[in-house]
Amino acid sequence: MKPSIPKGTRDFSSTEVAKRNYIFSIIKQSFEHFGFQPIETPSFEKSETLMGKYGEEGDRLIFKILNSGDYLSKVNDDLYTAKDSQKMTAKISEKALRYDLTVPFARYVVQHQNDITFPFKRYQIQPVWRADRPQKGRFREFYQCDADVVGSTSLWQEVDFVQLYDTVFSALGLEGTTIKMNNRKILAGIAEVIGAKDKLIDFTVALDKLDKIGKDGVVKEMIAKGISETAIEKVAPLFDFSGSSADKLTSLEGMLADSEEGMAGVSELRFIVQAIEELGLTSAKLDVDVTLARGLNYYTGAIFEVAAPEQVKMGSIGGGGRYDDLTGIFGLKDVSGVGISFGLDRIYLVMEELGLFEQVALPKPKVVFLNFDETENIAKVKAIKTLRTAGINAELYPDTATSNKQQKKQWKYVTNRGIEFVVTEVREDKFTIKEMQGGEQKELTVNEIVNLIN
């Protein structure tokens, strides 16, 4: 029986690694252009660092690592007899795999606060693990690419993040993305105005269905959820919410005039929208979207989500927002954070669908020297050394062919790998080099080969 890997995990072939690295390198370079600096944290953290930070569901989905040695000897008889998996876990496991990059980052900031210059702009590109049910586009091991700033409440950070999204997606050739933006304060303002702070989520969920079920359907659902008709009347403009972001903000201003918090949210979004209008975006579009309620549990200000270009069916390819008290969970109070994340796997799928990987150089030799005659090999290996020193990927087919069949195997090797140039034989200092695409063959010295290829 062939071996296999755990469900929800993946092997990556060299082509896949090259394409993924292409995305990583563009994200990384953009992060650095924007002044972010990389950190890395361990793959596993102490359980106490992670548990209780992602809700009950999150706690269940965290992969726990079994203690080493005779771990059962440390479990007392009462607890053991109970045979309760959850209680047992706390006794036989004290480490767990990273579930996201945000909590480890918060832990990092608190732990190293004396070595950090604030505002601290960090990026982190590392895998995370979740014991989720695997499905299309959802894995148990996947990468997150996060950029966050802690220690600043300036809205210029939000402006920077909108530009950062635009920069990365433009550099990837992924044109036509929509950066949707909302603000928790606007949602809170709406809840205040309709007199139902506790029904904010119900309201947002219903509003989000506008496209599908129309205004009447949405109103019906809201009433069913216990929101009064007069309340709904107050925010009626939301049902015809269209036009430019500036238009939407003007409309919101009218609607939220009685809510101080709501007006603060509008003013924050207006600042960002105006700055971006002045600065311009290359390929993305910024759009105010009041139905956006992503991460409502922890975001306290701006909320971002990026939609893939319209021609591709795909969920969000990025998201983020501001959280006023990121590090409070670890005892460092009043440190505001704001950050965004890029969804590597979905970006990969979108780029594959749009054929945007064509320019990615695959990691394979540019030149392969065939090996038909052992006596030629030292000359060939010397030539290969020269090519590599000149930065050209080159190799000798390792085994010397001693039959026609073995020669064919070598030709098949270079064909299968899509090799561009193949050297067959060497006479004096001249190498016979064949361009595989056109089939053209030349006799060249090593230096001439370097010139031909560079």
Added chain:
Amino acid sequence: MKPSIPKGTRDFSSTEVAKRNYIFSIIKQSFEHFGFQPIETPSFEKSETLMGKYGEEGDRLIFKILNSGDYLSKVNDDLYTAKDSQKMTAKISEKALRYDLTVPFARYVVQHQNDITFPFKRYQIQPVWRADRPQKGRFREFYQCDADVVGSTSLWQEVDFVQLYDTVFSALGLEGTTIKMNNRKILAGIAEVIGAKDKLIDFTVALDKLDKIGKDGVVKEMIAKGISETAIEKVAPLFDFSGSSADKLTSLEGMLADSEEGMAGVSELRFIVQAIEELGLTSAKLDVDVTLARGLNYYTGAIFEVAAPEQVKMGSIGGGGRYDDLTGIFGLKDVSGVGISFGLDRIYLVMEELGLFEQVALPKPKVVFLNFDETENIAKVKAIKTLRTAGINAELYPDTATSNKQQKKQWKYVTNRGIEFVVTEVREDKFTIKEMQGGEQKELTVNEIVNLIN
């Protein structure tokens, strides 16, 4: 109480990440120049893939992942009552963290054998995890950087690997490394000649102490281990083993004349030594070392180990060898493999000690725009956009200073981060830019700033 991380793991600051990435990038680039292609495998494998592959000690050091959900409900009463940690593990854990890159690679080759063109030259740079007792230079999470070829028995691969070591260490500026080389067949030959195949390890261990305890001490220890004096006499030249690799091989040839296997080993090493003499090395030295017994359990041909430059006290910074049946454990027989590994953490320590990281560019902004006047910010942010587009890392200090103290905080920020250029104010289209090192101040347009920096 401040949060912390599990013992044996590390946080990496941006400076450390940059230095580590510098090493990774040189290794990666060299791997690709030599025709290797990257693959990646999941962080955790099915337990059955890993268990039993590294000996009893290895099994103990593998980190096991606890099953999700109510895992105890699947343990029957008899097994549960026994309270045996080892037996329990097999029932409540079915995944484990990667222990090295070799076994996952063997699994990959067997699983994807139909999609692979052989000989398959793969490299892999990923972290591994071991529940070892942490100590200086030994961690529970660390990176391995491996390059292997499967499906070829050609000695040109060994020649290539010696060159690869030399290429990487030369590119890193790490001059004076010694690539020590041995061959399992030579060790087997010695055992055969001294008539004690079962005493090979005792013999090698004793011989390895020659430097410390001298010839007499070594002979004494060998006799104590039950090796006869006449046997020792036969391999006496080993006690004065010096001179060039060629000299040593000639001496070995005399010694091992009666062992076919031993002679085969000598002939293999001679091939490699001669090829490398013809090709030359840039900064490393190749040295035959018959005491080298690394991985004697699995290597079947060449054995490599790289010693750091003599002025640095450090164990080996790389190692590898040939194993005739790499994929046999997963059912694919008769596939020879040969590979080498780079020890990232030790290379890092050596480079730090020798001051070789000076040329590494740290990921920080080249230019920071101070923020003393909100009305200037839109002009500054526009300028920053131009700089970033020109490939220059730049940022605006996010919060506007409203007091002297806050202005000082901004100056402290740029000083702490070692920023090279600081922009203070803007008048019309001219920016006041200060070169922090010399203190020189200029009034320049954005384009002039781009020219100044590039």
